[in-house]
Amino acid sequence: MKAIGLMQYGDKSVLQEIEMQTPLVGDNDVLIEVYAAGVNPVDWKIREGLLQDVISYDFPLVLGWDVAGVVAAIGPNVTVCKVGDEVYSRPDIERNGTYAEYVAVDEKYVAKKPRNLSFEEAASIPLVGLTSWQSLVKFANVQKGNKVLIHAGSGGIGTFAIQLAKSFGAHVATTTSTKNMQFVKDLGADTVVDYKTEDFSLLLHNYNIVFDVLGGDVLKDSYKVLAPNGKLASIYGPKGMKIPQTEISREKNIESDHIFTEPNGYELSLITELIESGKIKPVVTHVLPLHVEGVKKAHHISESERALGKIVLKKHW
Secondary structure (H helix, E strand, O other): OEEEEEOOOOOHHHOEEEEOOOOOOOOOEEEEEEEEEEEOHHHHHHHOOOOOOOOOOOOOEEOOOOEEEEEEEEOOOOOOOOOOOEEEEOOOOOOOOOOEOEEEEEHHHEEEOOOOOOHHHHHOOHHHHHHHHHHHHHHOOOOOOOEEEEOOOOOHHHHHHHHHHHHOOOEEEEEEOHHHHHHHHHHOOOEEEEOOOOOHHHHOOOEEEEEEOOOHHHHHHHHHHEEEEEEEEEOOOOOOOOOOOOHHHHHHOOEEEEOOOOOOHHHHHHHHHHHHOOOOOOOEEEEEEOOHHHHHHHHHHHHOOOOOOEEEEEOOO
16 A cells, blocks of 8 residues: 655655555454545654654654544454444554555544544544543533633644533633634634733633643643632643642642543544534644645644644545
8 A cells, every 4th residue: 555654754855655565454453444634743743753752663654643534344353333434533653654545443443434524524633632532521521611721722622622612611711823813713712812912821810621732831821820629631741741730739739630642432432423513613724635745735834833723634546
């Protein structure tokens, strides 16, 4: 099969088309023909070798943590998926990624594609959807009436997280740049802070939950806006990292955790229900062909860190 991958870490120039063996289908596996693959910042960070201490890979390395496609084959122990089913997934990162013709995924990580979405829209969901779910629902237990601050509301995670929190009945505040304020309001944000001209830690008070995707001073200052017994979820940093406590966090008895997103087909199926009910809509701003130049352009856009919503690669073999 064809795939877009790399033989060494580096800049966009290391991306190349690679001929690889079609993945073997294990007893519990679903072989998915890739119709679309999502692009995430983690892809180019892995490509550049920035996460070598976190995730160990061998070469050739195929990137991609999001897939939507059609089931091409199943293992003997597979009980739910059938050949021809339209599915999506955030696969196990220990196996090669989704910038390829096919990807083999354990059935427990697979869910039926939302019926009201295209493959490109569906491929934008798994990683950001599960990251948001595991942060806001599984860890923070978001409830109706909670006040929730979501940082970087116009990005891939932020656009999903705003809608997810709103679907649970929360009051949502978010941070974004001046030009994107109306964009995040249209997604459902109740309070919008322009990070270029305003300090969220001075404007927001007594929030139940903060969802941080930026780290650094933003993470540290987020404790200031939390109410006593509030919760802070952050995705910034390596797996297993403990978020350092501060004097404020100890005084307020803040519960904090670093979230490293795990693949989960059941949680993805719950997200499917929210999407099919119209409570969450994907935000895809760029669809590019799944070939070398398309991937290079996608990474260029993602590396700018100014992309709205999600970037998706469309089957082009």
